Amino acid sequence: METRNSRTKKVSRRMKPFEQITSKIDSELHNNLPRKWKKIGDIVILDLSNIKKEKENIAEIYAQVLNAKSIIQKNKISGELRKPEDTKILYGKETVTEISEYGIKYKLDLAEIMWSPGNTGWRSALSGPEKISEFYTFDKPKTIIDYFAGIGYFSIQMAKGYPEAEIIAIDKNPKSIEYLSLNAKNNAIENMEIINDDCRNIETKADVIHLGYIGNTIDFLEHAYSCLNDKGTVIFHEAYRNNWLGFKSRSDWGTVPEKFSKLMGTKRFTVEKFERVKFYGPSTSHIIARLKKD
Ligand SMILES: C[S@@+](CC[C@H](N)C(=O)[O-])C[C@H]1O[C@@H](n2cnc3c(N)ncnc32)[C@H](O)[C@@H]1O
Numbered sequence: 001m002e003t004r005n006s007r008t009k010k011v012s013r014r015m016k017p018f019e020q021i022t023s024k025i026d027s028e029l030h031n032n033l034p035r036k037w038k039k040i041g042d043i044v045i046l047d048l049s050n051i052k053k054e055k056e057n058i059a060e061i062y063a064q065v066l067n068a069k070s071i072i073q074k075n076k077i078s079g080e081l082r083k084p085e086d087t088k089i090l091y092g093k094e095t096v097t098e099i100s101e102y103g104i105k106y107k108l109d110l111a112e113i114m115w116s117p118g119n120t121g122w123r124s125a126l127s128g129p130e131k132i133s134e135f136y137t138f139d140k141p142k143t144i145i146d147y148f149a150g151i152g153y154f155s156i157q158m159a160k161g162y163p164e165a166e167i168i169a170i171d172k173n174p175k176s177i178e179y180l181s182l183n184a185k186n187n188a189i190e191n192m193e194i195i196n197d198d199c200r201n202i203e204t205k206a207d208v209i210h211l212g213y214i215g216n217t218i219d220f221l222e223h224a225y226s227c228l229n230d231k232g233t234v235i236f237h238e239a240y241r242n243n244w245l246g247f248k249s250r251s252d253w254g255t256v257p258e259k260f261s262k263l264m265g266t267k268r269f270t271v272e273k274f275e276r277v278k279f280y281g282p283s284t285s286h287i288i289a290r291l292k293k294d
Pocket of ligand 1: 080081082114115116119123147148149150151153170171172173176197198199200212213214
């Protein structure tokens with residue numbers, strides 16, 4: 001027979017994290033408590049800007065329930081280098097964390113460098129689902145260049161997937177390069193050259209150029225074109241408004257939008273494949289395209 005006590009225990013074991021959090025906090029504050037957060041490795045990014053009283057205690061409760069070593073106030077990612085703006089630690093001390101994804105370990109400092117949880121899966125290159133590996137399958141590439149390598153989001157997977165190829169990973173931010181070098185070493189990558197520079201200063205020729213950037217990716221296509229070998233491939237990430245893309249329903253996502261095809265045509269590229277990575281704001285999509293040099 002189930003006693004009252006054992007039933008209470010079962011209920012509390014099934015409590016969702018947010019219920020556990022609210023159960024530990026004064027009910028007058030519940031309306032302002034965030035129901036969403038991002039857990040990156042063992043650190044949680046959370047928006048407590050609406051909380052005026054007991055912010056530190058509340059952050060500590062989130063840390064306990066979510067098993068996080070630190071809580072960081074959600075902030076803007078800004079500028080060309082996509083850096084988080086002045087990071088505020090609400091609980092704990094550390095901002096360096098480690099993430100494991102598709103067999104790769106990435107270390108990074110969340111006070112200095114962004115990590116996009118929504119790109120999980122897409123960073124898997126050859127190690128992930130077929131829909132993604134199809135984008136990242138290249139015919140015996142000799143050289144692959146990642147123009148916006150960051151801490152190795154994509155380039156480490158590509159180095160692993162193409163052990164015969166040379167991977168050139170470029171990033172302008174010295175902090176990213178510091179972690180990229182560490183991550184390459186920690187993942188025993190031996191076929192990667194790491195360059196701290198603006199990608200437009202690097203003239204090396206390649207069979208594949210990866211443009212893992214959002215904002216003005218198109219501005220880098222001319223340089224990529226001049227560096228691509230004949231029949232070379234560009235993997236192009238960008239965000240576009242859904243109505244510009246002509247996306248109305250889910251079934252449209254895999255098709256190549258005509259306007260996008262035309263735009264890439266003006267840059268002398270043919271669109272081979274097109275997919276949505278994720279929503280990027282309410283009416284915008286982060287997309288990926290595979291482009292062939294005409
Ligand atoms: C933050 S990443 C994009 C996010 C990443 N794709 C992900 O999956 O989370 C963009 C990187 O491009 C770098 N960057 C920006 N402009 C650059 C340029 N002109 N040349 C080389 N790197 C650049 C930034 O320093 C940054 O590390």
